[in-house]
Amino acid sequence: MAASGSDTVSVVERTRPIAAGGVIVAAHFLGRIAAFVLGEEAIVLVPPDGEPRRVAAHDGAILDTAADDGRVITAGDDGKIVATDADGASSVLASDPKQRWIDHVALGPDGAVAWSAGKIAYVQTKESNSPSNKQSAKELRAFEAPSTVGGLAFFPKGFRLAIAHYNGATLWFPNASGAAPEKLEWKGSHLGAKVSPDGRFLVTTMQEPMLHGWRLVDRQHMRMSGYAARVMSTSWSAGGQWLATAGASQLVLWPFQSKDGPMGKTPRLLTPSEHRVDVVACHPRTDVAAAGYNNGLVLLARIEDGAEILAKKPGDAPVTALAWSGDGRLLAWGTESGEAGIVDLG
């Protein structure tokens, strides 16, 4: 394993350690404030110069999360969808009337929020800033998928949502009530969805250790397989040239530069290890990907030549969360045992 060599560049000494106090399931940045989402109840906000602050969000498990620059959206087994901003102010965006688990949540580029409970996907349009028509400006639309929703993703442009489910995915325009949702079929259980930044491809993670993709213009299929485990994390590189994926004992990057996407091409394989990559996060500005392993190791890899930088030494728990700040200078990581860190790359 290359990273264990003494000549590997390390940024470990630039890490600010954080005790999150619970299983970490995701990390985000709200500007320069790191947000560590716990498996239960709370988000831990860490300002650059301040103390970590625990903010309660749910009465129970946090099942999924999404974020933009201004807020972290969390979905809970208490049936609530909660927005938390950088100041630690939380608001309940919606509550399921039957208190069903909110399995998935997604944020649209225009601030719209989507979530799912069982087979039903919901979209809430962005809240109006005008206090007088606040209620009427927030609209809720629902779509019933053929089976339990496995994942949600907004398209980068246009008010359109990709919904992954059993035997395929559905593309839904929540505002076009007359238009029939578009169905994309592929046998099997699709558990996660990602739309490419240019909106040309939809990629789903499957129950099997593989990904499936559709080139949307002609619905051409793409099968991306060879993984050791179910792929639980994927990330588009800056500009969408590569899709970095977890689930193998190395960082697997599928090429999406050409109009054919990865069809007929082999992926680029970086940072080989005897351990499995569980979580990936691409740098927001340059072609660098962070890979978190199930032995606690975090490596940064330059996609062009595979050059590695050590960001976290192996520890006692799998890495469960990785996030870059918008300017790409800070990297947050978190583990299953509640250990966390913010690496300042300057």
Place this chain on the structure above:
Amino acid sequence: MSEQSLSEKIPVSEKIPVTVLTGYLGAGKTTLLNRILSEPHGKRYAVIVNEFGEIGIDNDLVVGADEEVFEMNNGCICCTVRGDLVRILDGLMRRKGKFDAIIVETTGLADPAPVAQTFFIDENVGRKTRLDAVVTVADARWLNERLKDAPEAKNQIAFADVILINKTDLVSPDELSDVEARIRGINPYAKVHKTQRAKVPLDAVLGRNAFDLDRILDLEPDFLGSDDHDHHHHDHDHHDHGHDHAHAHGGLKHYHDEEMQSIAMHTDKPLDPDKFFPWVQDLVQKEGPNILRCKGILAFKDDDQRFVFQGVHMILDGDHQRPWKAGEKRVSRIVFIGRNLPGKMITEGFESCIAQ
């Protein structure tokens, strides 16, 4: 049969045990569940129930499941998982520490196999939780009828590690022994308990470790029901079957189910691993849809370790268990429970794996 999978890296004792309750409609699953929850055991349970269930469950952590059964995309039609369980167990494990064990109550028509296969197939599920046992509740009065007209009921009996013959107060002693003999004809290996209102000691249904390779100790048929004072040993293999028939052994009837059987084989000659593994893998590839469960303890030639394995349909899981003890008889035993199994072919195949 990989000897080292990721799921084995976490000690079994740290995994949350999951007990699956099955049983045909009205047999008493919910009664058993409520009994488990209300006993003063000091344990906290997370309960996964069918979301369309009618009877209330008195427990803090109850999750509704929709029993979505998915086929895996691996060309194997019997390789199915419960998609909702993958999702729910992942969610529950985020609250690790809030409960000690998980109980899954299935609907009366459910097949236990997809539930069990979920633990073998999904690495994320298998890493944090372990299947403890499949417990089937059978209605003493109606089981015989259901075995004739409901394939689901027969599946649930064949698949079970523990069977409660419930509502024994509604049948005569003769009828009860007839039901027991029918159950034995399908599955001689499950622990059988006769109950009224599902009253059974909790350790009879929980903490069974029935799917733990390290706990596969012996594969003797369990004719000795723990609350049965009329013991009879039946010591013959169940691989030759014709039509449904019964014969008496010292008073207790013995049935061979015409559709579902168990095939038990043993040999004190060492097996050749280079013959055994290809044979068993080929067998489950071909007969997987019909094989519900299999288990084995194996003694290989030139190998001082006991090898144990188990399987559900086409999925096999096996490992070296421990060294054979000094003086311990090195006998290989293997059991298949399934539907219309080709007994002669299986027996001959097993015998051909004996090392020369």
